[in-house]
Amino acid sequence: MNASIKIPHGDDKVTVELTVKELMALTGVRFHGNHRLEVIARKKLNNILEETFEIEPAVPYQLLS
Template sequence: MMNSAFHIPQGEEKITIELTVKEAMALTGQKFHEDSSVKSEAMRKLNEVVLRKYGMER
């Protein structure tokens, strides 16, 4: 397997994402069986902020 390094412009810049406590916990691996949409909602928010911030909106 080949490992290739790549440069991420502004890779050390900080971004702010507003998550609920459950969403943050879901991103760390906690499972919420009663509400399986918690992790997907957190991922949606994360992707939305990153894409918007760096001009990669769909």
């Protein structure tokens, strides 16, 4: 199946400020004893995405019950 998904403004550029360690964590480098680097970097990406495209934050699974 070769279905393409169209995302409005999908080719627009955004800027996210990450430390070198955060960037490395996102690429798969493991910092043993400091998993927070990847978590912080992902939060930064999600925040920029939500701010840029006015996306409502996801509802935590625990609140759905």
